Amino acid sequence: MKTSREHPSMVDGEVIGNVEVSPNHFRLTLRLPGTFSTPSPGQFVMIRDLERREPLLPRPLSVYGFHREGGYAILVLLYRVAGLGTSLFSRLRSKAFLNVLGPLGRGFSVDCDVRRVILVAGGVGVAPLTFLLREGYSQTNASGKTQTTAYVGARTAELLTGLDRLESFCDLRIATNDGSAGHQGLVTDLVRSDLNGCNPEETFIYGCGPAAMIRSLGLLVRKTAIRCEVSIEERMACGIGACLGCAVAITDGKGLSDYQRVCKEGPVFNILDISPVFFSNE
Amino acid sequence: MKLDKCAINPVGLAVRIGGLQLKNPVMTASGTFGYGQEFAPFCDLKRLGAIVLKGLSLEPRPGNPSPRIMETPCGMLNAVGLQNIGVRAFIAEKMPYLRQIDVAVIANIFGETVDEYRRIAEILSHVDGVDGIEVNISCPNVKKGGIAFGANPDVAADITQKVRGETDLPMIVKLTPNVTDITEIAMAVEAAGADAVSLINTLTGMSVDIERRRPHLANITGGLSGPAVKPVALRMVWQAVHSLKIPVIGIGGISTADDALEFLIAGATAIEIGTANFINPSVTMKVIDGIEEYMTRHGIGRIDELIGSLITDPQQ
Incomplete structure (x- = not known):
């Protein structure tokens, strides 16, 4: 069963943090009205700067973190500066406002009966997977019922993002294309070598990253009976x-x-x- | 004491399109508002002048491969390819919801052949809850359809006549801007029995990814919409208003009440909001409020006094 969908709404969110966590990667924290529905892991929001006519369209970003504090909803997003829209977001300072529409879409299935959770992330793909781990599996992880391994890949060490929010919750395996951190090569190479011995019944793989990563993950999974859900762009x-x-x-x-x-x-x-x-x- | 503004100064927003009375001139443009239900969390649907539904064909259509959209300066290109569930699934799955809402529902139809238009019109004219038909003779996305129908006055008139023969519902013909003289097509469909025309559909456009040297859209070309097309749309609406007796519905980049008012002053009887629904799903509500506020501010009691009130004589 996939996680249920809450009612979406459109609200103004005040920027309370916008930190460059690695080159061109920002963690944006927004304070929203308490009426904003709680997102399920894997859901996303559309955000836009209302003061501008350009860019025209809002940008979709997966939820990275969410909690409630003093009557407000605190939404955390992770984004890479990729174009005009995200470049403008990167210049936002505290007290700026962004328009937020969400939570949107259908998120990940959470199965509390699995014993092994495997997360496969490329670049900012860590965002929805981190939220999944913390919202969906924190209790079973804490009790030792599930064991989680996160495989995170990037082109080079300095582009590895969001590890701080993952490592306290799971085993972390790193791959970089240039070998500047962890395994040299693709993150899916690491996953392949660790899949042997997994009981398909008790394992769940979740992925988010570039299409090339999803494709090779698909080729791996196809040979097994392991369930695998991916968030795509x-x-x-x-x-x-x-x-x-x-x-x-x-x-x-x-x-x-x-x-x-x-x-x-x-x-x-x-x-x-x-x-x-x-x-x-x- | 706070006064209810509607109670003190009720302005008359109602307009008439053929035999169809609309609560106000604000409609949604086909393909930008789904089948209505998607927008229920953000809009009070019954406040709308009319909902124009996603285009329907006789059989379901899968649409084009991705990428289907690309943002361009002040606009967007789309090549969705008229994806839809087909007229029969629409009636079975979507109409029950729409019937519960007190709002005018206008079905947008298209076909690959003239006969297909006629058959869809025949089916829809007997469906409870469908209040009007908008005939898309203009979509530039489908290689076999769209452009060929809407660019030729004789073909446009032929479709209009065939649909007219099947239905007594108010019939709006939606025109393509990708022609040399839009008044020629507009007059042809008026003579063939259209109750109104709506314009403009998207302008055919293109965008190239220079790093990869590929088109941004899988379909290579797509339809341009959004604020970028508004001045072109306004000019064409104004031209159409001056060559027709039937009502003209203005479409093209309308994002605010001010935009809508430009079209109404230029002579549009009603307007459709398209791409702006993607940016703000409750934009239609803001536009209705803004028109009402403008009329109150200018002491205009009925919207008829505003429609076509453009002053072009420099001496006046």
């Missing part, structure tokens, strides 16, 4: 299922495929449901 305009911009090709396994909306049926999908067509844009 696609350009979107509205975030609420109206624009049909964020289509992802979903396969029924028999070669037939259909489009689903990343914002509504996703952003979390069973990795085996994603058609290979999804990866052809890379």
Whole structure:
């Protein structure tokens, strides 16, 4: 069962923190009205600076952290500066306001009966997985019922982001393309070597990262019976299922495929449901 | 003491499109408001002048591959490819919800052949809760349809006539701006029996990723919408108003009440809000409030006094 969907709302959020945690990667903390629904792990928000006409469209960002404090909802997001929108976000200082729409989409399934949780993240893909771990598995982890390993990859050591919020909750394995930290190579290489001996019934893999990472994770998982859910990215305009911009090709396994909306049926999908067509844009 | 502004100065916002009376001139543009329900958390749907639904075809259509959208300066390109669940699934799955809401519902239809338009119109004209039909002869996304129908006055008139033959519902024909002279097409569909025209649909555009030397859209070209197209839309609406007797519905980059008022003053009887719904899902409510506030401020009692009130004579 996937986690249930709360009612979305649109609110103004006050910036109370916007810290560069690694080059070009920022952790943004927003204070929202207490009426904002509690997001499930894997859900996302659309954010936009209301003072500007450009960029036109809001930007989708996965929830990285969420808690309630003094009648307010505190929302934490992690983003990489990738274009005009995120570049403007990076210049925001405390007391600035952003418009927040959410929580949106369908999040990760949490199965408290599993004994082993494997997180596979590329770059800012750590954001929804960190929230999943802390919201979905913190109790079973604390009691020793589940054991969690997070595999985090980046191009180079300085681009590894968000490790501080993960390492106290799980075993951490690092991979970098240039070998400047951890294993030299792909994060999925590390996962492959550790999958041997996993009991598929008691294991759950969660992934979030670039399409190339999701593709190789899919190839790995396909050979096992381990459940695997991934959060994927696609350009979107509205975030609420109206624009049909964020289509992802979903396969029924028999070669037939259909489009689903990343914002509504996703952003979390069973990795085996994603058609290979999804990866052809890379 | 706080006074209810509606109670002191009720301004008349109602407009008429063919036989259809709308509470106010603010409608939603097809393809930007889903089937209505998606926006219920953000809008009081019954306050809308009308909901124009996502375009319907006879059979379901999967749409185009991704990427389907790309943001451009003050606008966006889309090549969704008219993805929809088909007219029969729409009636079974979406109409029951819409029937519960006290709002005018306008079905937007398109086909790959003239006969397909006729058949969808035939089906929809007997569906309880459908209050009008908007005929899309203009979508530039579908290689076989769209542009070929809407760019030729004879074909546009033919479709209009065939749909007219199937339905007594108010019929709006939605026009493409990708033509040399929009008044020629507008007059052709008026003569063929349209109750109103709506314009503009998206302008065909393109965007290139220079690093990868590929088009940003999988479909290569797409339809441009958003504030970038507003001046073009306004000019075409003004031209259409001056060549037609039937009402003109203005569409194109309307994001605020001020934008909507420009179209109304230029002669549009109503307006449709499109891309702005993606940026702020409750924008339609703000536009209705803003029009009302403007009328109160200018002492305009009925919206008819505002529609087409543009002063072009420099001596006046």
